[in-house]
Amino acid sequence: QVQLKETGPDLVQLTQTLSITCTVSGFSLTTYNVHWVRQPPGKGLEWMGAMWNGGGTDYNSAFKSRLSISRDTSKSQVFLKMNSLQTDDTAKYFCARRGYGSSWYFDFWGPGTMVTVSS
Amino acid sequence: EIVLTQSPTTMAASPGEKVTLTCRASSSVSYMHWYQQKSGASPKLWIYDTSNRASGVPNCFSGSGSGTSYSLTISSMETEDAATYYCQQWSSNPPTFGAGTKLELK
Numbered sequence: 001q002v003q004l005k006e007t008g009p010d011l012v013q014l015t016q017t018l019s020i021t022c023t024v025s026g027f028s029l030t031t032y033n034v035h036w037v038r039q040p041p042g043k044g045l046e047w048m049g050a051m052w053n054g055g056g057t058d059y060n061s062a063f064k065s066r067l068s069i070s071r072d073t074s075k076s077q078v079f080l081k082m083n084s085l086q087t088d089d090t091a092k093y094f095c096a097r098r099g100y101g102s103s104w105y106f107d108f109w110g111p112g113t114m115v116t117v118s119s
Numbered sequence: 120e121i122v123l124t125q126s127p128t129t130m131a132a133s134p135g136e137k138v139t140l141t142c143r144a145s146s147s148v149s150y151m152h153w154y155q156q157k158s159g160a161s162p163k164l165w166i167y168d169t170s171n172r173a174s175g176v177p178n179c180f181s182g183s184g185s186g187t188s189y190s191l192t193i194s195s196m197e198t199e200d201a202a203t204y205y206c207q208q209w210s211s212n213p214p215t216f217g218a219g220t221k222l223e224l225k
Binding site: 043044045046047058060061094099101102103104105106107108109110111112 | 149150152154160161162163164167168171173205207208209210212213214215216217218219
């Protein structure tokens with residue numbers, strides 16, 4: 001079955017770099033796109049960026065200068081790296097698969113990983 | 120970017136009550152999607168392409184709308200429907216989500 005799972009640090013120091021891995025199973029990264037979405041505590045969802053099945057990437061301009069997404073198809077992993085972390089980057093980070101329909105939506109999500117940025 | 124405004128922000132419904140959640144877009148969108156999220160869990164796709172129920176979603180849920188106004192309706196509230204519901208569009212980049220409607224059981 002389709003599964004996604006995020007692994008990353010619980011705590012990151014202010015101004016440091018966040019690295020999270022999304023490991024997927026049940027589908028191929030060369031067929032489906034994987035996206036990153038985050039959710040600050042008690043708040044809504046924010047799309048961060050995407051790894052397209054063809055290997056390209058797309059980023060929310062709100063993060064463009066400090067966000068990088070890459071992948072290793074042999075390991076079925078997608079990577080998020082974001083630098084210059086601030087306290088308002090404290091959030092739960094999710095990876096999600098884009099589903100195929102008339103429009104684009106996220107049909108499967110990982111459980112998320114909670115990251116706290118500490119000063 | 121397209122801003123999605125959900126209303127109400129919070130509401131409570133009694134078992135058996137009909138519930139309608141609304142999502143308004145700042146510009147016209149072609150489709151709307153809805154997610155259900157319970158506390159501590161990841162969002163689950165609930166309604167896609169405006170009116171299609173995702174796998175396993177009870178048929179008491181329905182979605183409708185067009186242009187800038189969309190809604191999700193529960194024909195008869197049940198205990199397990201208490202959750203936060205988010206709308207999402209991807210008619211234009213970046214994809215955006217509404218701030219959510221928290222639905223509680225009365």
